[in-house]
Amino acid sequence: MSKISQPNSTPGVNGISVIHTQAHARGLQQVPQLVPAGPGEEAKPGSQQAEQKKLAHDRNSDGYRQRRERNNMAVKKSRLKSKQKAQDTLQRVNQLKEENERLEAKIKLLTKELRVLKDLFLEHAHNLADNVQSISTENTTADAAQNDNLFEIFF
Amino acid sequence: MSKISQPNSTPGVNGISVIHTQAHARGLQQVPQLVPAGPGEEAKPGSQQAEQKKLAHDRNSDGYRQRRERNNMAVKKSRLKSKQKAQDTLQRVNQLKEENERLEAKIKLLTKELRVLKDLFLEHAHNLADNVQSISTENTTADAAQNDNLFEIFF
DNA sequence: TTAAATTGCGCAATGA
DNA sequence: CTCATTGCGCAATTTA
8 A cells, every 4th residue: 555655755745846856876886897988989978979868977967967867758668568567467377367268178078978989889899700700791670779779778 | 555664775974885796886986875765755764663663674683684685685686486386387298299209100100000900901891891782682873882981970 | 869668776654 | 673675766788
């Protein structure tokens, strides 16, 4: 239930602050190592690029704030998207689980059905064999009766 | 808007840069910052509670840094865990997908097998119907036809 | 080169 | 109080 929390914002309303800077700016930020101007390249420290770079990081700059604001929005958007995707994935898992159960049930049914038919088939085969052995090629009344029996069992 | 926690502003000059985790340490400038006294509100400057609160948030405090450090670790840990979980979920999805394919293949096989057996029975059913028709005085051709129909429906 | 999207990280509020 | 979570902003990178 946390709702109000305005970590890095300026006093007052959240939106655009009057003085921002505090932001992360906890201590002072030193440059660790970065912005390596490539290896042998540009031997001009005071180049225009340097100037721009500096400006780009000027927290008081208007453009800076604008950029930050945009990035913050992008971040929010991206995170929302990410969260959504994660949720979708979870949903997908449940979906697949259900599908799985459905398939397993179907397999069970088919297997059962198959078993019945196979048994029937085998039984009938035996009868046939018997009949074939005792009689010639024509169906007899007995056969018919048997068949009837099978029929009833099957249905 | 109520008690605004004064976020990250470094009180006056933070001479503690050393302490700070190099953390982000990127910007290249120090932040001159402000101490935004909240909107006119300190009605009780001498409040003990206020004092304590303040102390708890005193960035210069030794305990403060310690707490921050611990929390940062906890955060990292938590996020790692979260990421891991997400990864597991994705893996679960693939696992279920495979399982599904396996099941579908099995169903296909069973269905095919079933089809063969059913066809056999179906063929036999015709003979049966014929027999039934011939040996039963009440049965009519219509009955036989209906049986055929049932077969088709059932199989 | 630029702007948007991602990603890692620390802070603070809050939950447990 | 300590640890776990979570929303948020900053800045470096990656994409497009």
